[in-house]
Each structure stands twice: as C-alpha cells, then as structure tokens.
Amino acid sequence: MKLVTFSAGADERVGVVDADAGVVRDVSGLLPAGTGVLELVTRWDELGPVLERPGAPEAVPLDSVRLRAPIPVPRRNVFCVGKNYREHVAEFGRSGYDTPGRSEALPDKPILFSKATTSVTGPYDDVSAHPGVTAELDYEGELGVIIGRGGRGISRADAYEHVWGYTIVNDVTARDLQRDHKQWLLGKSLDTHCPMGPYAVTADEIPDVTALELETAVNGESRQLALVKDLIFDIPELIATLSAGITLLPGDIIATGTPAGVGIGFEPPKFLRRGDVVEVSISGLGALRNRIA
Numbered sequence: 252m253k254l255v256t257f258s259a260g261a262d263e264r265v266g267v268v269d270a271d272a273g274v275v276r277d278v279s280g281l282l283p284a285g286t287g288v289l290e291l292v293t294r295w296d297e298l299g300p301v302l303e304r305p306g307a308p309e310a311v312p313l314d315s316v317r318l319r320a321p322i323p324v325p326r327r328n329v330f331c332v333g334k335n336y337r338e339h340v341a342e343f344g345r346s347g348y349d350t351p352g353r354s355e356a357l358p359d360k361p362i363l364f365s366k367a368t369t370s371v372t373g374p375y376d377d378v379s380a381h382p383g384v385t386a387e388l389d390y391e392g393e394l395g396v397i398i399g400r401g402g403r404g405i406s407r408a409d410a411y412e413h414v415w416g417y418t419i420v421n422d423v424t425a426r427d428l429q430r431d432h433k434q435w436l437l438g439k440s441l442d443t444h445c446p447m448g449p450y451a452v453t454a455d456e457i458p459d460v461t462a463l464e465l466e467t468a469v470n471g472e473s474r475q476l477a478l479v480k481d482l483i484f485d486i487p488e489l490i491a492t493l494s495a496g497i498t499l500l501p502g503d504i505i506a507t508g509t510p511a512g513v514g515i516g517f518e519p520p521k522f523l524r525r526g527d528v529v530e531v532s533i534s535g536l537g538a539l540r541n542r543i544a
C-alpha cells in the first residue's frame with residue numbers, strides 16, 4: 252500500500268495511492284479524527300485493516316492534490332547514515348569536505364547523524380537555497396526506512412520485523428557548513444533540506460528491498476545510480492546499531508546513505524544553483540522532484 256499525506260485547504264488528509272492509475276483515495280474519513288500517517292504507522296495493526304473497508308470517497312487524480320511529506324512532522328530527527336556506499340566514501344574522501352581530512356578508507360562502523368524535523372518538506376516542494384547561509388548546496392538521493400514496531404536491542408535477525416515500509420529522502424547538504432563547522436548536523440538540517448516521499452510504501456509491496464535501484468538526476472542529467480544491495484552497512488545492521496542503546500520508535504525514519512555521484516564528487520564540484528531541478532527516484536517507490544528556489 253502506498254500512503255500519502257496531502258493538503259485540502261487548511262486540512263491535512265491521508266490518502267491511499269494507486270500509482271499506476273495516478274489516483275488517490277482520501278481515507279481520512281475511515282480513521283479516527285485527526286489521524287495522520289505517523290499515528291497510522293504507530294497503530295498499524297489496529298488501523299491498517301480499516302483502510303481496506305469500503306466507504307472511502309471516489310478516487311481523484313493524484314496531480315490534483317498537493318502532496319506533503321508522508322510524515323510531514325516526524326516525531327524526532329531523521330536518523331541518517333554517512334559514507335555508506337563504497338564509491339561515495341572515495342569521492343567524499345577526495346573532495347576535502349570530510350572531517351578531519353582526506354581519507355578514502357571505508358568506515359568500520361556506521362557513521363550516524365541526524366536531520367532536524369523542520370528540514371522535512373514535500374516531494375515536489377521548492378528547496379530553499381538559503382543565500383547568505385550557504386553557497387555550496389548539494390543533493391544526496393537515499394532510501395528511507397520507516398520503523399513500525401519500535402524497540403531496543405533489536406537483533407539483525409529480527410530487524411525487518413521492525414520495518415513498516417520505505418520512502419525516498421533527498422539528504423540535501425550545505426557542504427560549506429558541513430566542512431567549516433566540522434559536524435553533520437548544521438549542514439544537513441536547514442529548513443526544506445529534507446524532501447521526502449512521495450509515498451510511504453508498506454514493506455509488503457517490496458519483496459526484496461536490496462534489489463531496489465536508486466537514481467538521482469539534476470536537470471535531467473543522471474548523477475547517481477546504485478542498488479540498495481551495495482550499502483556497506485545493510486538495513487539490519489543499521490537497525491541493530493541504532494537500537495543497541497536508543498529505543499527506536501514507530502515512525503522513526505532512517506535515511507540509509509547516498510551513493511557516488513554527489514556534486515562534490517566532480518572536479519570542479521557541481522553545486523546546485525537556483526532553478527535547478529533535482530529528481531530522486533527509486534524503483535517501486537516513485538520519485539521526488541524539487542526545484543532549488
């Protein structure tokens with residue numbers, strides 16, 4: 252099932268999408284008043300079956316509504332993973348933007364950081380260039396994992412039982428802030444720098460997540476192309492590492508890392524400019540399309 256959050260006037264609605272038909276059914280009327288996708292994921296065992304009941308209004312064209320991020324305001328920061336594809340480790344190391352220096356060595360443990368909840372924006376919304384704050388804006392197309400059942404001390408073997416589903420994240424990065432402040436929070440968390448969506452796709456629609464292919468294009472030019480199976484630290488490893496001492500909560504989002512082909516991977520770097528359109532697509536999950544404003 253593909254769930255969306257969309258706005259109808261001042262209201263926020265939950266929809267179920269038929270991507271092939273290009274339509275969305277507003278299912279908010281089937282749910283307790285005020286239930287959003289985060290609440291739905293949290294109470295999935297109870298509320299998921301409600302979505303199958305008859306009584307939802309007629310489907311409307313998907314392009315007639317304004318999609319927000321499927322979880323527009325996450326419960327807490329989006330968990331992120333740095334340097335999790337081999338070729339990206341090398342390009343990042345060469346770029347001189349890493350801290351403390353130019354190393355192409357593979358990490359031996361997952362590198363974790365987070366993006367502020369206020370950075371989350373819709374799948375087709377404009378991304379702010381933040382002039383005066385950053386002059387070196389970059390993209391990072393990534394698979395996002397949405398946690399269903401929470402827990403602490405989740406083993407690799409049990410990890411997928413805690414995955415509710417998947418989405419796409421563009422981990423937009425202000426490279427100068429990342430370099431100059433020697434951290435991965437400020438440079439990753441500017442407002443609108445986490446486009447997400449377009450759908451929250453339940454795990455049962457994705458029989459083998461490692462087979463998914465990710466592509467990022469800028470103004471139609473392909474920049475990143477990779478398979479999820481090429482992650483250095485796979486999804487079970489990320490869940491086991493995070494949950495070893497932090498209780499994962501329903502609706503938590505883990506951006507699993509970006510492959511080679513980011514702007515600083517080029518010489519000279521190809522930073523984003525106003526008017527550029529960044530498209531991140533993953534097979535079975537749809538595509539984000541965001542203009543730099």
Ligand code: MG
Pocket residue numbers: 331332333391393422506508509
């Ligand atoms: Mg990233």
